[in-house]
Amino acid sequence: MEQKNGRADETQVEFLVDRVKQGDREAFMKLVACYQQKVFILAYSLVRNREDALDLVQEVFLRLYEKIHSYRAGENFQAWLMQIARNLSLDFLRRMKSRKKESLDSLDLDRADLAAAEADPSCFQSAEIIQKAVRALPEKQRLVFILHHFDDLKYGEIAGRLGIAEGTVKSLHFKAIQNLRKILTPQLGGGR
Amino acid sequence: MKKCKQYKKDWPAFLSRQLNPKIMEVMSRHLQDCPACQDEVEQQRRLLTLADNFKKELQQVMATVDWEALPAVIASRLPEKEERQATATAGGGWRLWKWQPLAAGLFLGLLLGGALTFLVFKSREPGRLTARQETGIAMPAELVDRVDLVLARKETIDYLERSQYLLLDILQTGSAPASSLLQQERIRQLLTDKKYLNNQLDDLRLMKARAICDQIELLFLELSQLSPELSAAELERVRKMIEDKQLLLKINLVKKELQQSEV
Numbered sequence: 001m002e003q004k005n006g007r008a009d010e011t012q013v014e015f016l017v018d019r020v021k022q023g024d025r026e027a028f029m030k031l032v033a034c035y036q037q038k039v040f041i042l043a044y045s046l047v048r049n050r051e052d053a054l055d056l057v058q059e060v061f062l063r064l065y066e067k068i069h070s071y072r073a074g075e076n077f078q079a080w081l082m083q084i085a086r087n088l089s090l091d092f093l094r095r096m097k098s099r100k101k102e103s104l105d106s107l108d109l110d111r112a113d114l115a116a117a118e119a120d121p122s123c124f125q126s127a128e129i130i131q132k133a134v135r136a137l138p139e140k141q142r143l144v145f146i147l148h149h150f151d152d153l154k155y156g157e158i159a160g161r162l163g164i165a166e167g168t169v170k171s172l173h174f175k176a177i178q179n180l181r182k183i184l185t186p187q188l189g190g191g192r
Numbered sequence: 193m194k195k196c197k198q199y200k201k202d203w204p205a206f207l208s209r210q211l212n213p214k215i216m217e218v219m220s221r222h223l224q225d226c227p228a229c230q231d232e233v234e235q236q237r238r239l240l241t242l243a244d245n246f247k248k249e250l251q252q253v254m255a256t257v258d259w260e261a262l263p264a265v266i267a268s269r270l271p272e273k274e275e276r277q278a279t280a281t282a283g284g285g286w287r288l289w290k291w292q293p294l295a296a297g298l299f300l301g302l303l304l305g306g307a308l309t310f311l312v313f314k315s316r317e318p319g320r321l322t323a324r325q326e327t328g329i330a331m332p333a334e335l336v337d338r339v340d341l342v343l344a345r346k347e348t349i350d351y352l353e354r355s356q357y358l359l360l361d362i363l364q365t366g367s368a369p370a371s372s373l374l375q376q377e378r379i380r381q382l383l384t385d386k387k388y389l390n391n392q393l394d395d396l397r398l399m400k401a402r403a404i405c406d407q408i409e410l411l412f413l414e415l416s417q418l419s420p421e422l423s424a425a426e427l428e429r430v431r432k433m434i435e436d437k438q439l440l441l442k443i444n445l446v447k448k449e450l451q452q453s454e455v
Contacts, residue, residue, distance in 0.1 A: 025270065029263035036262055041250065050253050054262075061266045070384045098383070130242040136417060138433075141409070147206065150250055152276065155210050170205055177204045180239055184426065188238050 013077050020068050033063050039085045045146040046089045048131050056092060060085045079163040108109055133183040141176035195222055196229055203233055240320060345450045346357035348401045352387055355382055355408045356443045363431060379412045401450060404442050
């Protein structure tokens with residue numbers, strides 16, 4: 001049932017979801033196996049911490065189990081699951097942010113990092129900078145960018161996963177690139 | 193020049209090889225002869241190289257996770273109570289109805305009796321009372337509901353007004369350093385207030401207000417991630433966001449609606 005890249009066709013997913021609704025633990029595990037990496041990529045791209053992302057993966061699937069009865073056959077399961085993953089990741093970021101705010105020392109952390117990177121572009125951690133810049137994107141652009149560049153999905157696949165038109169994906173991708181270029185002008189150098 | 197404008201939106205798709213091969217070929221030819229587009233594509237390529245670095249990191253991290261064991265770990269955290277409930281409804285429940293018609297009849301009788309009693313005495317009942325947890329005083333449920341709704345409306349209007357003033361301040365004062373720290377403090381306060389407001393906004397009658405409050409919250413979250421002293425580019429981005437989403441207009445409309453329904 002599970003393929004190497006974790007993909008399963010719609011009928012198989014519907015079957016698994018039915019079984020999970022009836023409390024089948026094995027089916028639940030198969031469903032997790034199918035989608036765990038996709039959820040991890042989304043979570044890690046947003047929180048950029050292995051342990052936090054793994055915790056989020058667990059939370060997402062436990063929430064899925066809790067809410068599985070509200071999923072209706074025929075709906076886009078991946079889009080539904082990704083919605084849960086996105087909401088929980090954003091909640092996590094909000095909690096982290098408010099915890100950060102409690103400590104005065106950490107108030108200017110992001111600003112200091114970016115300033116240091118600007119001062120000496122050769123030493124900045126490019127992965128860190130791009131991740132921060134991606135986090136600053138509007139939600140839909142961020143999702144499209146993550147799914148396209150980090151999860152290697154094509155426009156059509158992203159459209160299917162998010163439940164939007166392919167043209168919209170293309171346009172969101174273009175806007176994401178433009179915004180990232182604005183944010184990362186000092187690091188990219190030369191821009192207009 | 194016309195072609196440059198036409199292709200501008202397609203370069204990201206071109207670099208990701210997401211376009212039709214014929215279009216790719218035409219664009220490649222144009223790229224060879226056009227320095228402006230070469231510059232544009234080079235910039236985007238550099239950006240995607242940065243993204244590739246993050247992807248490499250992601251792949252390294254993913255390689256350290258035991259994916260085969262993870263489903264079992266997650267399954268072990270499933271609530272056992274719910275599982276038992278699900279099994280009971282899947283098999284045992286039906287068997288009970290099939291083999292114990294007497295119990296089923298009794299249960300049905302009780303259900304019908306209860307329903308009839310409720311219908312007969314319903315008209316004589318003076319109104320359901322609800323005890324407030326905080327005070328222990330019992331009040332009619334309808335009244336409690338109305339009071340809660342009025343309070344929720346007032347708090348939402350207050351939240352919207354403060355958000356509106358803050359947005360106007362940001363747009364007017366921009367990057368003035370004296371006001372920026374104060375603004376950050378106000379943003380933080382509003383984000384905290386929104387957390388408390390969320391419960392009250394769950395009411396279906398406040399759906400519209402919830403939508404706008406959520407948008408404001410997202411904007412404030414973005415602002416809280418920026419430095420207190422906004423640069424000109426950041427300020428322009430915020431301004432564009434407010435204008436694109438027509439936040440100030442929406443706030444006014446929702447406020448007016450809430451105030452009218454209060455009367």
